[in-house]
Amino acid sequence: MPTESPAPVPAPVLAPEIEAATDVINGVRAAWAGLHPELDTAPIDVIGRILRASALVTRAGDEFLARYGLTRGEFDILAALRRQPEPQSPGSLRTVALATGPATTKRLRSLEARMLVDRSPNPADGRGALISLSASGTALIDEVFPALLAVERELLTGIPSGVRPGLVDGLRALLASLESHPEAPTTD
Amino acid sequence: MPTESPAPVPAPVLAPEIEAATDVINGVRAAWAGLHPELDTAPIDVIGRILRASALVTRAGDEFLARYGLTRGEFDILAALRRQPEPQSPGSLRTVALATGPATTKRLRSLEARMLVDRSPNPADGRGALISLSASGTALIDEVFPALLAVERELLTGIPSGVRPGLVDGLRALLASLESHPEAPTTD
DNA sequence: GTACAGTAGTTCACGAGTAAACTACTTTCG
DNA sequence: CGAAAGTAGTTTACTCGTGAACTACTGTAC
The missing domain is CATH 1.10.20 (Histone, subunit A)
Known part of the structure; x- marks a missing residue:
């Protein structure tokens, strides 16, 4: 049986006449x-x-x-590689993509098979590798990313412009808090 | 190569001295x-x-x-059954849980195997079934739900109280808009 | 320098969800 | 009524991601 702190009524929040969605x-x-x-x-x-x-x-x-043959996980990796010009380690990609080790391995394998990324040994660390975007990978992400943004923009058109800044500020505060937590990304 | 509308600068939004997270x-x-x-x-x-x-x-x-042997999908089904006292069809559970047909079938099979829900034929429709919470299913969700709320409450403690109402209003407007879209839940 | 703890990354076995195809019933309508 | 179209739900084959165990290298300590 549940026992918790007394609940404030889950009531609407905005102006009286304006019917909140x-x-x-x-x-x-x-x-x-x-x-x-x-x-x-x-x-x-x-x-x-x-x-x-x-x-x-x-x-x-x-x-x-x-439609481009990409999963969200693969897209995240291509985008991360595009944002940072230097070749990156699988581990660093794993972290920014918020993924597990095995998931990163699979995504990279799939991208490598399509020649969208290149893998080379890390000269500074014999265990590690360095992943870089190929020319075709760069071309693909530069095509897909703006198109995805357009899709996402469309999804947001229903938000009244007045509430959007508060939404963004709230999400930023939430995410900053969640990310600072000791909660490690995950297992390797 | 990307070509889109000119971009407003991605600048901070709040008061000058207050360092936004x-x-x-x-x-x-x-x-x-x-x-x-x-x-x-x-x-x-x-x-x-x-x-x-x-x-x-x-x-x-x-x-x-x-820790309770539940996936989020199974939890969603138990919670949906708890909120509505009447037995519900798999299709209705599928909709509220935002799941596909096969996912719902699997979740129900797993919950049935543990006697957390009961299945009976729908007297009004020979194709359909009616799912209801068993006594142990009710006991489980009444134990798990408040505990999960506590976990979630903890995750939110980092949000300054000032931004939270704006966050909630923004999320409500977004979700109301996304839900009203023609985008059907998915395939059956 | 050699042992040992630690780190990078992968392999393996498995679990949850999906799309497409299918079964079985119901509803509509000529 | 009986055929065609629609709906409820499941089955099948597969994909993506996971936790646990494993390989191989690095760095630290004695």
Whole structure:
């Protein structure tokens, strides 16, 4: 049985006459409030929405990237390589892509097989490798990235311009906090 | 080569003296601005952060749920059943959990095998089934859900209280917009 | 210099989700 | 009524990612 801090009512927030947009999460919180009124479900306001929005955005992005034969994970690697001109180690790519070691190995293998990236031994470390974008890899990411941005821009058109700065500031604060946590990316 | 609308500078937004928290996404946008100054990378401010925050939050949540032998997908189904007292069809669970048909089938099979849910034929429709929470399923979700909320609450402690309302309003507007789109959940 | 702990990266076995095809029932309509 | 179209759900084959174990090299300490 649940026992938590007393819950503030999950009520709307904006001006009286202006009907604030409502989403499924409002309904979810209301349902739990009916079942367990003493439960503070406020974290859902942020985390439930982030997970759901992420699922929808991921779906649209994956569908788009599939037209280029790329997964989101592969795209992340190409983009990371493009942003930093110097060849990078698999480990560094693993970190920026927020991936596990084996996932990085698979992505690199797939990109290498298509000649989108090149692998060379790391002269300074016999265990390591250095990955660099090939010419065709550079061409691909320079084509895909702006097109993906256009898709993403379209997904955001429904946000009223007034709330967007607050959304961005809030997300930046959240992400800065999550990233600073001791939570290591993952296993190798 | 990229060609897009002229880009507003990816600059900080808050008060001058107050140092706004910074995250990896600021660096990502700055790197692209150096490479392709004409590219409007503003969508990353929202979508990049949502995807990254989602990955970190998902990691923490999955790790926690694993202690109870649950995946996030299974948890979503138990929670959906708990919120609505009436038995629900697999299709309705599929929709609220934002899942595909086969994923729902697998999750239900796994929950059934553990006697956490019961399946009965739908008397009103010979094709369909009705899923309901068993007593042990109810007990499990009533134990897990408040504990998961506590984990999530902890993840959010780093957000300054001043920005949180704007974050929630922005996320609600985004999610309401994404959900209203014709984008169907997926295949069956 | 040689042992030993640590790091980089990969391989292996497996788990969750997907798309496409399929079964079985229901609804519509000529 | 009976055929055709639609809907509910599952099965199959496959993909991407994971945790655990492993290889191979590096760096530190004695």
